Amino acid sequence: MADWEAVGLSGFDADLYRQLLREPGVAVAQHGEALGVPVATVEAAVARLVGLGLVRGGSEEAPAPVDPRSGVGMLVRERRAALDGVAAMTDQLAREFSAGQLRAEPSRLIEIAVGREAIEARIEDMLRGATEQAVGTDTPPYVADGSHQVSRAELALLDRGVRFRSIYASEVLDHPAWVAHLTSMAERGEQARVLPQVPLKLLIVDGTTAILPLAGDESSGSQTPPAQARAVVVTDSVLTNALQVLFDQLWGQATPLRLTESDAVDPAASLINLLASGMKDEAIARQLGISGRTLRRRIAQVQEQLGATSRFQAGLQAARHGWH
Numbered sequence: 001m002a003d004w005e006a007v008g009l010s011g012f013d014a015d016l017y018r019q020l021l022r023e024p025g026v027a028v029a030q031h032g033e034a035l036g037v038p039v040a041t042v043e044a045a046v047a048r049l050v051g052l053g054l055v056r057g058g059s060e061e062a063p064a065p066v067d068p069r070s071g072v073g074m075l076v077r078e079r080r081a082a083l084d085g086v087a088a089m090t091d092q093l094a095r096e097f098s099a100g101q102l103r104a105e106p107s108r109l110i111e112i113a114v115g116r117e118a119i120e121a122r123i124e125d126m127l128r129g130a131t132e133q134a135v136g137t138d139t140p141p142y143v144a145d146g147s148h149q150v151s152r153a154e155l156a157l158l159d160r161g162v163r164f165r166s167i168y169a170s171e172v173l174d175h176p177a178w179v180a181h182l183t184s185m186a187e188r189g190e191q192a193r194v195l196p197q198v199p200l201k202l203l204i205v206d207g208t209t210a211i212l213p214l215a216g217d218e219s220s221g222s223q224t225p226p227a228q229a230r231a232v233v234v235t236d237s238v239l240t241n242a243l244q245v246l247f248d249q250l251w252g253q254a255t256p257l258r259l260t261e262s263d264a265v266d267p268a269a270s271l272i273n274l275l276a277s278g279m280k281d282e283a284i285a286r287q288l289g290i291s292g293r294t295l296r297r298r299i300a301q302v303q304e305q306l307g308a309t310s311r312f313q314a315g316l317q318a319a320r321h322g323w324h
Contacts, residue, residue, distance in 0.1 A: 007075040008052060012037075016045045017054055020065040027062050091131070095208070095236055111233040112214070119211075119231045126205045126233075127153040133163040134205045135247050139198035140171050158188045165191045167247070167254050169198040173283050182257065193254030202243060208236040210243045 004014035019031060032042040046063045049055035054071040056064045065071070113122045127134060134157060158164055166185075172178045173194065182192055204210040214230040234240050285295040 007072065007079055012041075013045050013048055016042065017049055017065065020049075020055060020063060021068070024064060025062045091206075099236070109235060109237055109239070111235075113211070113231045113233060114228060116229050119213075119229055122231070122233060123203060123211060124153040126203065126209055126211060127157050130157055130162045130205045132206050133165070134203065135165045135244070135251075136201075136203040137167045137198050137247065137250065138172065138201055139169040154185065154190065155188055158185075158190060163191075164189070165251065166193075167198055167250050168192060168194050168257070170194045170196050174280055176283075176286060179283070179286075186257070192257040193251060194257050195250060195254045198250070202247065204240065204244055204247060207244050208240055210234045210240045212243070 004011065009017065016031065016035065019034065020026075023031075023034075028042050028046060029039050032039045035042065046055060049063070049065075052071075053074055054066050054068075056066060111122075113119045134154075154164060164185075168182070172182070182190075186192060200212055202210065202212045211231050211233045214232050234243070281292060281295055285292050288295065290298070
């Protein structure tokens, strides 16, 4: 059974409409007799059907139904558009809800996640709920093989077409497993940049929810017993706005990380980008699949091509030539 109320029809209106479809050209009074209701009830229902665009004609003549493929189809489209409009307001309503909750109870601004599992679960929840974009920064200490649980959530996010931008400390490029991980993420659509130093680990989703560590991490490598990891989750507020501004400033200072084949059409430009990213010679040679000796020769060739006497000058000249 169709849920006619979804397009604004009551049960009786739907029954009358279907009878009109089966018996067009019949007077209103006869429909009343067939349905066992007063003529006035049928007339009121016909008027509603006319208003919905499902029927032509009124109570003084035999009402003529409109082809359902156009009449009902139009109602469905109108209701769908209305629902889409309401859905589009969800983010604004959520912001109003958050603002109201914060005024009533300011402590709701901050949530503390304790323990690695709780932190990873909260990150995954945030990524799963992202609708527009997610941005993040990552810095040592690194887990040797990368954070696979988070990467699964990232992949799901990228598969949904949500924009993801990440800034990594250049030290990550010294770990082959991480380079492979970043290459895989880049192939899926992640935009990555690197900085010699990144001030903190951070994730911001849709500019409204941020998570960052407070203290303690069992991957820190410390010889002393580690404190239990803790992270703070901050919801839509001036704090999240400030963290987003911080990320945007770091993003503007960072060097684009180009690891995929599509990003390395020009070998010289690719080499310059890897050098600019802060990657060590050993890691660059490994990334390019060449020996250290070959790498040094290529660096010398690029410097000569650009008329530079140092790597720093080569980077400046490359930027002027639009190699980045």
